[in-house]
Amino acid sequence: MKASKSSTIQPQLFQFIDMDELVPKKHILRQLNEAIDFSMVYDWVAPLYTESTGRPAADPERIVRLTLLSYLFNHSERELYQLLPM
Template sequence: MERERIMKAPKNPSTQPRLFQVIDMEDLVPPHHILRQINEAVDVSVIHDWVAPLYTEKTGRPAADPERLLRLMLLSYWFDHSERELYEILPMHAGYLW
């Protein structure tokens, strides 16, 4: 029994590395970033009302979020990205993900 206690290292939580890192997207995008300004100036949530008659919950699979699709199209237009470029840049750009 004494030998087992000697062989085990004491558990010190301060030396234990964190398994997951929590990142707040709000902290990654500066307050005066152009995408924050655009978000305040342009209300794209109205697209849900515009396209509601085109969707049904009775048939087919769930549709992609029309607001997200519009935001992606606007990013592509404003920053002059092709669709392929946008999808390559998207995972690496905190402002786009925000």
């Protein structure tokens, strides 16, 4: 006796997220991203890191961005991590 095939549709395993739709067009985060070049952070912290020892460090640019968000919006660390998907 064969098992009958189910007629249910399998949900997609991965979900496509368009980052441009996630953050509103006139949001201050977009304006900050265009106004500030955060790549300079790598030059500032380069003498503090070594590639030969230890584990890889957290991305310094991301740390600065999170700190700026926390300051601008007066969020606690917990609130900040709840907002991170945006």
